[in-house]
Amino acid sequence: MYSTFKSQSVPARRLRRSNFHCRAIASPPRIVPAQTKLWIDGNFVDAVSGKTFPVINPCTEEIIANVAEADEADVDLAVKAARKAFDTGAWTKMGGRQRGYHMNKLADLLERDAEEFAQLETLDNGKPIFFSRAADIPLSVSHLRYYAGWADKIQGKTIPTGSEHFAYTLHEPIGVCAQITPWNFPLLMATWKIAPALATGNTIVLKVAEQTPLTALKLGELIDEAGIPPGVINILTGYGQTAGHALSHHMDVDKISFTGSTEVGRKILQASAGTNLKSVSLELGGKSAVIVCPDTDVDQAVADTHFALFFNMGQCCVAGSRLFVHEDIYEEFVEKAVAAAKARTVGDPFTQVDQGPQVSQEQFETISGYIQSGIEQGATLATGGRRIGDKGYFIEPTVFTDVRDDMKIYQEEIFGPVMSIIKWRTEEEVIARANQSQYGLGAGIWTKNHNTANRLARALKSGTVWINCYNVFDDALPFGGYKMSGMGRDKGEYALSNYTETKCVITPLENPAWL
Structure with a gap:
């Protein structure tokens, strides 16, 4: 449906594989690179x-x-x-x-x-x-x-x-x-x-x-x-x-x-x-805070925040990697977010999968180290956390719950398929916690209340704030960050x-x- 983008805008929900109707390739080609030399002065x-x-x-x-x-x-x-x-x-x-x-x-x-x-x-x-x-x-x-x-x-x-x-x-x-x-x-x-x-x-x-x-x-x-x-x-x-x-x-x-x-x-x-x-x-770098308010459509928020974190194997500078969910909907949200992660297909990127391998051995080891850190520091590993297979840099889609602000997986950029879900109670509290980061690249807000959305958007110290959406990019929209x-x-x-x-x-x- 959107295999060629007539519009320059790319909403997150448009990019979800399930919303596209792509022709499957029976025998995926393996292209051979034509150029391996430096390009200097036209040669x-x-x-x-x-x-x-x-x-x-x-x-x-x-x-x-x-x-x-x-x-x-x-x-x-x-x-x-x-x-x-x-x-x-x-x-x-x-x-x-x-x-x-x-x-x-x-x-x-x-x-x-x-x-x-x-x-x-x-x-x-x-x-x-x-x-x-x-x-x-x-x-x-x-x-x-x-x-x-x-x-x-x-x-x-x-x-x-x-x-x-x-x-x-x-x-x-x-x-x-x-x-x-x-x-x-x-x-x-x-x-x-x-x-x-x-x-x-x-x-x-x-x-x-x-x-x-x-x-x-x-x-x-x-x-x-x-x-x-x-x-x-x-x-x-x-x-x-x-x-x-x-x-x-x-x-x-x-x-x-x-x-x-x-x-x-x-x-x-x-x-x-x-x-x-x-x-x-x-x-x-980024460690984007995404805030899910109690009045939101939980199913839509689960789908959007899933994409915000797991897109491109989690290797996005604006990945929604600090997921703040209000205590009133926390249990329902966690259950559905874990189910969504378990449903992701991981495998050969030339086939119809949601997730391919991480880019390199170094990145694979870095992400694995963060997962181990989350376990050791007491976060609850709700799903994932392991390598898939014995060849290729594949990591299971991973979800941590009961994540605290003092944990490495909360504070540092992981750049991988690792979701951290954090509980919050008051608006003042979540604003302070969201801004208590060395980074300020992206942020997301899910709410049905326009006043809440505007208050939070103005309070967050971030170069981009998405409201009830995520990863919406357009050539005309500036992109960059606050702080570090x-x-x-x-x-x-x-x-x-x-x-x-x-x-x-x-x-x-x-x-x-x-x-």
Whole structure:
């Protein structure tokens, strides 16, 4: 029904697999990656060192491919290519309408090859093919088109000065933008970064997560086909401690945008302060509070909060991982939430399942550690908590009840399919507890009372608040967080300011050149 998104909005309930009618694939294809090299200055090239590293299929733990491992030397080449393209190339100087044309062409090509990209994303990341087809790839196409529309609308203002001067502002591109993306939505996060940077006339060095590089490398083919000049977008695969470190410290990078952990975000901010004070925007961790009020439709709230936590194997920065349920409906809610978790299907992501494997061995072990911590600290393990099978990074959908505020599973970001249900009594209490977190990325409220919804929404210290829904995204809606969830906003008109400098120009009106 929504296999191609005519609308740019993606409500959570639309994305639930049960609400779609997808054609089953009798023999799921296993695509072979076409590109495994770095994309620098319009060419696929080996790493200077010749090194490669393995990309692991999280479903089988087998090697999919060996891709080039970028380090400092490759970063330097990519930055030089981006600098040359910015300083002397055509992209920054061409009109916004022409930039928009090339961006729309890139979106058209991505849409043409959508099935190949969807299969690569599922192979690489482990998410069910249904979601790659229905969400990740269509939303990436949509995001490119949204910012293509902005490309010829980047404009300043004329400003009355109260004196005999004419003054105006220009919004100019920053320059060379380093962009570092995570592994949970590999292609979508890449387009969240590159689209506003392209629209505003910048050039880019994109460093993608080492766990999931395949769709970004494939995008290199389309960049060339779309007519985007060499050096405008460069794509590197490699590790954070080498390639990411080199990008963060490079003196010829003007801007760095990072999505990932708060720990790494701190290091990037420190690197900027220690080098050339490059502009920084960060989208970091989350521990989103979702509040279920006693007057809500319990069945709907169970379904929505289930999706808020378990979507993408729980690997979402806004996952509704602190689930506050009012004491009046707590027992009913817990019973239904546990039943919903038990009903989830887990398995081969190329088949019709709700949940695939976690992305990597490291992530699997991290989540398993949190589950063990919850048990040891006295939370009630209502369902799940174990590994599924002996191959692949599969974890049972897990629900903890009787969770206390001092527990690790309450305080720290798990980034996995682990739901924590917490009981609350008064509105003042739940507001205080919800805000008592180092994070402030997302939040959710379920109530039939508009006054309650508005009071809670205004009280919660969070960059996004969903009311009676969750995971509703749109290209036009800004996304980012309070506190240690980051700085700056992705998406919408707000993201354009991440990639522009404001210049003020003043001239006397009596200047003969103006007469």
